[in-house]
Amino acid sequence: MKIGIDKIGFATSDLYLDMVDLAKARHEDPNKYLIGIGQSKMAVIRPTQDVVTMAAAAAKKIICQEDKEKISYVIFATESGVDNSKGAAIYLANLLGLKQNIRTIEMKQACYGATAALQLAKGYVALNPESKVLVIGADNARYGIKTPGEPTQGGGAIAMIIGSDPKILELENETSAYAKNIMDFWRPLGHSMALVDGKYSSGVYLDFLKNVWDEQLKKTNYQLQDYGALLFHLPYTKMGLKGLRQILQDATVEDSTRLIREFEYARQFNREVGNLYTGSLYLSFLSLLVNSTSIKSGDRIGFFSYGSGAQAEFFTGILQPDYQKGLVGFDYWAMLNKRQSVSVTEYEDLFEKHVFDIENIELDYQTDKSAFLLAGIHNYKRKYLSR
Incomplete structure (x- = not known):
């Protein structure tokens, strides 16, 4: 029996920072970023976005009704978790409208986590060949403003459906x-x-x-x-x-x-x-x-x-x-080219507005046109919206 990646989807912020602009603001030669580390642009994540909302956006691109019926496991790999106890996968399953008789877990081992999730999913499908597993790798990479790691920041989410007889890749x-x-x-x-x-x-x-x-x-x-x-x-x-x-x-x-x-x-x-x-x-x-x-x-x-x-x-x-069918025809270049450029000052302002360890806050999401949003936090409980 073949087991592997049946579909794959990707989502990121609708905002980006040009690395030339960042280099000039930090008094660096732009080629240090463009060639030295090989980066052209950096995703800038809005405060109304987190790993849950980006994962939902990535998964929505590839999940059909048949997938919803067959997904019996959601494995969410991240090192940008939103709660020390409650896994991001259960938020995600709710936003996607998945059935409730499923397993949902979050797993962590730095940037390796999604590979561990992939291998776990492969073993699960081997025992349950009629089932599918939704694997997520989502993060918001933050090192800090004016730090050495600043130009290697970014963020987004990958969603993969793992199953038998995969369209894209046999593991x-x-x-x-x-x-x-x-x-x-x-x-x-x-x-x-x-x-x-x-x-x-x-x-x-x-x-x-x-x-x-x-x-x-x-x-x-x-x-x-x-x-x-x-x-x-x-x-x-x-x-x-x-x-x-x-x-x-x-x-x-x-x-x-x-x-x-x-x-x-x-x-x-x-x-x-x-x-x-x-x-x-x-x-x-x-x-x-x-x-x-x-x-x-x-x-x-x-x-x-x-x-x-x-x-x-x-x-x-x-x-x-049939690997092209597993991409479901989504135009990723069109998505990336539609993003809006922000200035270094705007990037710094958005970076500082991300919420951590806040008991109550209402977030202004009117300018965020994303399908999934973090609307606020009440008594440390996160409130998500879907459009």
């Missing part, structure tokens, strides 16, 4: 995982922004990549020529390019040319949005599917998932004949 069984207790990135309880040792984390990322790549090679003997594309967790797109270059050190010209070409397709959406934390790897996958002119059914795709702290996994999947 192969062999995977390689690696975990080690390190402090390269963390967000202590009570902190609304992450703490990171950027240089150290970049080195750990590459070390973990080498470990799981070598292990996967031992398990499968898949060589570079066996891959149609290699995808990476992209906290910023230059990081994935560094990982690819590490793998391609002894590659043939043909393999190197092909895999770099596909990587460029796979990072186009990430360049436009910034860091999605849990969703970044899967946004890159969506970008590949939408933008590549040469990827085809039957191609093997390699995925490197990394979450600080740290956990990594390398896994593979086979692209299916």
Whole structure:
């Protein structure tokens, strides 16, 4: 029985900050951001948006009535949770109008969380082949204004439906995982922004990549020529390019040319949005599917998932004949091109208005035309609206 990704959808803010504008405001050479980290724009999340509303928007793009009837598990991966006890998945299931006789959980392991959710969903479908699982990777990446990590912020949500006989990708069984207790990135309880040792984390990322790549090679003997594309967790797109270059050190010209070409397709959406934390790897996958002119059914795709702290996994999947149908015809470039640019001052103002640990507040959502909204908080209870 084939199990894998049946559909995939993406949502982000309707606002963005141009990285050239941010560079000028921070007295930096724009090429430090455009080339040095490989980012063009950064999603700016409104205070009336959070991981729940963005996840609902992403899922709404792909869920049909048949899916609603078959989804029996919602797994929400995030490190931007809205409650220390109540999982975001139960808010999401309610907003989407899913049936009540289902399981809903939230899971966390930095940017790796959505991959853990994907593997958990695969095992569940193996035992329940008539069921589907809704997997979410959603985050609001916040490092702080005028911090070193500021240009690697962003946000959005990826939604994936996992099931048998998938339209997009069949997950192969062999995977390689690696975990080690390190402090390269963390967000202590009570902190609304992450703490990171950027240089150290970049080195750990590459070390973990080498470990799981070598292990996967031992398990499968898949060589570079066996891959149609290699995808990476992209906290910023230059990081994935560094990982690819590490793998391609002894590659043939043909393999190197092909895999770099596909990587460029796979990072186009990430360049436009910034860091999605849990969703970044899967946004890159969506970008590949939408933008590549040469990827085809039957191609093997390699995925490197990394979450600080740290956990990594390398896994593979086979692209299916109907993979375009799993995108449900949504025009993501039109969505991204319709976004509104904000100034650095406007971005800073919106950044500071996000609510954390507030007992009561009414939010002004009149300018937010999104389908799902955070309207306010009353007695620490979040109030969501759908249109």
